[in-house]
Amino acid sequence: MCAAIMATKFPDAPKIGMVSLGCPKNLVDSERILTKLRSDGYQMSADYAGADVVLVNTCGFLDSAKEESLEAIGEAMAENGRVIVTGCMGDEADLIRAKFPQVLAVTGAHQYEQVVNAVHDASPPVPNAFVDLVPEGGLKLTPRHYSYLKISEGCNHRCSFCIIPSIRGDLVSRRIDAVLREAEKLVAAGTRELLVISQDTSAYGVDTRHEARSWKGRDVRAHMTDMARELGQLRTAEGRAPWVRLHYVYPYPHVDQVIPLMADGLLTPYLDIPFQHAAPSVLKAMKRPANEAKVLDRIHKWRSICPDITIRSTFVVGFPGETEADFQYLLDWLDEAQLDRVGAFRFEPVEGAAANALPGAVPDEVKEERYQRIMEKTAAISAAKLSAKVGRVLPVIVDEVGEPDEEDGSIGATARSQADAPEIDGNVFLRDVGEGRKAGDMIDVTIEDADEHDLYGVPV
Numbered sequence: 001m002c003a004a005i006m007a008t009k010f011p012d013a014p015k016i017g018m019v020s021l022g023c024p025k026n027l028v029d030s031e032r033i034l035t036k037l038r039s040d041g042y043q044m045s046a047d048y049a050g051a052d053v054v055l056v057n058t059c060g061f062l063d064s065a066k067e068e069s070l071e072a073i074g075e076a077m078a079e080n081g082r083v084i085v086t087g088c089m090g091d092e093a094d095l096i097r098a099k100f101p102q103v104l105a106v107t108g109a110h111q112y113e114q115v116v117n118a119v120h121d122a123s124p125p126v127p128n129a130f131v132d133l134v135p136e137g138g139l140k141l142t143p144r145h146y147s148y149l150k151i152s153e154g155c156n157h158r159c160s161f162c163i164i165p166s167i168r169g170d171l172v173s174r175r176i177d178a179v180l181r182e183a184e185k186l187v188a189a190g191t192r193e194l195l196v197i198s199q200d201t202s203a204y205g206v207d208t209r210h211e212a213r214s215w216k217g218r219d220v221r222a223h224m225t226d227m228a229r230e231l232g233q234l235r236t237a238e239g240r241a242p243w244v245r246l247h248y249v250y251p252y253p254h255v256d257q258v259i260p261l262m263a264d265g266l267l268t269p270y271l272d273i274p275f276q277h278a279a280p281s282v283l284k285a286m287k288r289p290a291n292e293a294k295v296l297d298r299i300h301k302w303r304s305i306c307p308d309i310t311i312r313s314t315f316v317v318g319f320p321g322e323t324e325a326d327f328q329y330l331l332d333w334l335d336e337a338q339l340d341r342v343g344a345f346r347f348e349p350v351e352g353a354a355a356n357a358l359p360g361a362v363p364d365e366v367k368e369e370r371y372q373r374i375m376e377k378t379a380a381i382s383a384a385k386l387s388a389k390v391g392r393v394l395p396v397i398v399d400e401v402g403e404p405d406e407e408d409g410s411i412g413a414t415a416r417s418q419a420d421a422p423e424i425d426g427n428v429f430l431r432d433v434g435e436g437r438k439a440g441d442m443i444d445v446t447i448e449d450a451d452e453h454d455l456y457g458v459p460v
Contacts, residue, residue, distance in 0.1 A: 017051030022059025048079035060088035145440030232266025278333035312341035318367030321360035
């Protein structure tokens, strides 16, 4: 009997390759698709050659992102030939099929069932009841120690430069108990940093009128502040509070309520707020809230409550109608706001965006000149803020541990402080971390040096 079982040869499972482009929200979509396919018996392929089907999860936010997506589709077609396209560019199926008529299927953003069905059609699964196919918590495309927690889809804003609502629809919030259950499972599976993401985290639950659900024997509302408070109660297997980082937070009044949670250590003292601009006329043209003066007052208040808070934002330069005076207003506003982390983008017309019809197009050379000026300004602010951290002891999370030095055997590591979100902010480069350190370790370090974007230190 045992020998017969041992001699049984199970059929090979089809293999899936994945190319995931764009923002963390797309990455979460990719993880969900792969988790479902893994549960259906598929294996994952690390290269084109070994894949029976390649999935390309596209980004369509900017024309440059669309070009990158089309290049990725072309590469997958050339290297493999059996390609399914999904994601934000799925709404432009005619364009994709005109350029690549042999693609197997095209589906839209977060259309998980359609993607999985397309894979089933292209390469049917091979049932195998003897194998445990899906790890606890599902498949992840990020390192084990940090995870993205998507709380909603879509957006109710109609910013003139953005086509996300036409791609992903209006706001649809997840149930609060489902969000908290996923977070709990992720932490139990080894996640030590949760990155809360959506198109508009502050609006979470608006569409459900902040419907309450039972969680741990009490009612919890689908509201950003309630969610944040509950996430702050999570603990790792070692009894430590995981870092909980809030992204894409619009500065609605109730955002003020999460700052004390940061001061109390329940949330990572970090807010990612997409301000986009500061000049009132530009904000009006963008169809964004034009309350930049009140925002400055609130930033000062937030820092008085939680001095270590890090505020990150992104800005668009060269928006149609932006004058030199508007741009200088933005630079002066940044001098006052002293934001810790800043990214900037040159305005790009995107097909379907209302901003394309606005008068006063800014020449490319002016966009470039303004981009360089804002990056110079924000780099100087960042350098000063990081320099002030030299000599302090800060907690960090280790992302990668290097190999021992050939000469003296010393080991370095790349880590991040609470002021640094993965992939978009700076790093803390460590020396002499000693043996036995691994990715995900949370340790205290003394900061020894700094530059415009990164810190350098040594474990305490």
